[in-house]
Amino acid sequence: MSNETASMREIKHNRQLIIQALNKNTTNFSNYSKISESLKEGNLKLTLNPLTDEFLFQDNKNHTVCINPTKGTLNEKPIDELLLKADVDNKADKEYVDDAIAKEEERANKAYATKEHTHPELADKTYVDNKMSSEVTRADKEYSKKTHTHTIANITNLQETLNRKSDVGHTHSISEITDLNVSLEKKADKTYVNSELEEKVDKGLMASGLVKKADKEYVDEKDNEIIKRVEWYHERTSKILEGKANTGWVSGCLDLKADKETVDMLTQTVSSHTRGLMEDGQQ
Numbered sequence: 001m002s003n004e005t006a007s008m009r010e011i012k013h014n015r016q017l018i019i020q021a022l023n024k025n026t027t028n029f030s031n032y033s034k035i036s037e038s039l040k041e042g043n044l045k046l047t048l049n050p051l052t053d054e055f056l057f058q059d060n061k062n063h064t065v066c067i068n069p070t071k072g073t074l075n076e077k078p079i080d081e082l083l084l085k086a087d088v089d090n091k092a093d094k095e096y097v098d099d100a101i102a103k104e105e106e107r108a109n110k111a112y113a114t115k116e117h118t119h120p121e122l123a124d125k126t127y128v129d130n131k132m133s134s135e136v137t138r139a140d141k142e143y144s145k146k147t148h149t150h151t152i153a154n155i156t157n158l159q160e161t162l163n164r165k166s167d168v169g170h171t172h173s174i175s176e177i178t179d180l181n182v183s184l185e186k187k188a189d190k191t192y193v194n195s196e197l198e199e200k201v202d203k204g205l206m207a208s209g210l211v212k213k214a215d216k217e218y219v220d221e222k223d224n225e226i227i228k229r230v231e232w233y234h235e236r237t238s239k240i241l242e243g244k245a246n247t248g249w250v251s252g253c254l255d256l257k258a259d260k261e262t263v264d265m266l267t268q269t270v271s272s273h274t275r276g277l278m279e280d281g282q283q
Helices: 003-024 030-041 079-089 094-113 125-146 158-163 180-185 190-199 203-212 216-243 247-256 260-282
Strands: 045-049 054-058 064-068
Touching: 094 125
Parallel strands: none
Antiparallel strands: 045 054, 054 064
């Protein structure tokens, strides 16, 4: 048998189970009854959760029922208990039965009182008494079913579960629990912890302050960039200065040069003298 076929059988089984459970009670489980109607109409969406082995039934109005076949639960409640509760809830309530009997007895008495009047169709008193007696017997049986109880042995795994539980009011002293006192001694005193926490900086305030601070990587990056720029300027300045004349050497050279005003005056004198010679030659 393939896994797909097995899954379909499981779905079909749970479909029948949920219909059976829901149809047992339509008063206390309104969502269940609505889901049951959707199952009958065929417009129910089924989702399988492979992680939890749950079948999720959901209709188009988002009424939801969850079946867990492994745990045997319907919406996390044991299906067997739900079916039993539904059976019990469908039984007649004792007060309802008593009230119905009282009304029937009253009606019977009235019918008997007028039997010889003009109503031969009314019931005979003996018949009514027998009817009431049988009704009382039936009601008692139904009521006994409603108050039906189970022993611990009747409920699967209940005794094992109870064995794992402690008695009501059961307590332990510190000395009865292994290493508890040792563990407690390692814990900080509440007053001490509160005092220490008050001395700590507020997390929100710290975060706000950090936002205004430069990132370390950013600062390091800018620092490296500045260092490179300084080195570059230093190197460039050194090269420029190497290409400049020495101050002493420049002064010496300047001493050997003629004064600008003197040169200008000599130039004018030579030019004037030259023009005079040229004019004499032309004459």
